[in-house]
Amino acid sequence: METVIEANALNVGFKHKQILFDLSLSVRRGEIYGLIGPSGAGKTTLVKTIIGMEKAQSGSIEVLTHAMPNLAVMENIGYMAQSDALYTDLTAKENLDFFASLYQLKGENKKKRMEYAANLVNLTPDLGKKVANFSGGMKRRLSLAIAVLPDPEVLILDEPTVGIDPELRLSIWEELQTLKKKREGDSCYDARHG
Numbered sequence: 383m384e385t386v387i388e389a390n391a392l393n394v395g396f397k398h399k400q401i402l403f404d405l406s407l408s409v410r411r412g413e414i415y416g417l418i419g420p421s422g423a424g425k426t427t428l429v430k431t432i433i434g435m436e437k438a439q440s441g442s443i444e445v446l447t448h449a450m451p452n453l454a455v456m457e458n459i460g461y462m463a464q465s466d467a468l469y470t471d472l473t474a475k476e477n478l479d480f481f482a483s484l485y486q487l488k489g490e491n492k493k494k495r496m497e498y499a500a501n502l503v504n505l506t507p508d509l510g511k512k513v514a515n516f517s518g519g520m521k522r523r524l525s526l527a528i529a530v531l532p533d534p535e536v537l538i539l540d541e542p543t544v545g546i547d548p549e550l551r552l553s554i555w556e557e558l559q560t561l562k563k564k565r566e567g568d569s570c571y572d573a574r575h576g
């Protein structure tokens with residue numbers, strides 16, 4: 383099976399602190415790859431290095447066979463950050479619409495993807511509400527909806543179900559499993575605490 387994320391001998395650090403030491407990993411197409419570790423271990427740092435937001439001091443990182451950072455590859459990665467990057471003055475629907483446009487979605491396909499993503503996280507009834515009035519869990523759910531919007535080949539989720547109730551958490555994981563089976567094109571990278 384094709385490798386979609388390939389990290390080799392990565393060393394990443396900030397000023398005087400080394401965070402990742404000689405780290406290598408390989409994620410194949412269709413694989414759900416979970417990363418578990420204590421707070422501060424470097425999970426988010428690794429995620430950011432994979433998508434090209436942090437620079438490695440040495441080593442290499444390729445996504446979909448391209449060295450990162452690579453703008454075209456970025457468009458094929460759904461990324462849900464640990465802290466929600468949402469426009470709180472806009473409604474949930476306006477946020478989805480904005481990010482859908484960033485992902486170059488248009489017309490009927492854009493509408494379908496927005497409906498699918500909102501439904502995935504049970505936010506359809508709340509689409510008209512301003513995000514400023516959302517709870518923490520609702521913001522997490524909207525962030526997850528945004529990550530899946532473009533139907534990406536690689537889905538990177540940093541603690542996706544924190545603050546989401548157990549029932550919805552289960553249904554989100556079931557849906558991610560379905561996505562993986564259905565498309566064989568989704569690779570999920572999930573960072574969470576052990």
Ligand SMILES: Nc1ncnc2c1ncn2[C@@H]1O[C@H](COP(=O)(O)OP(=O)(O)OP(=O)(O)O)[C@@H](O)[C@H]1O
Pocket residue numbers: 396401419420421422423424425426427428464574575
């Ligand atoms: N931009 C930065 N500048 C300096 N230090 C940083 C920076 N980003 C992260 N760190 C440090 O790197 C270490 C790893 O942080 P990181 O966020 O990757 O951990 P984590 O495993 O994701 O933790 P958590 O589970 O709490 O989110 C921490 O000690 C953190 O303070």
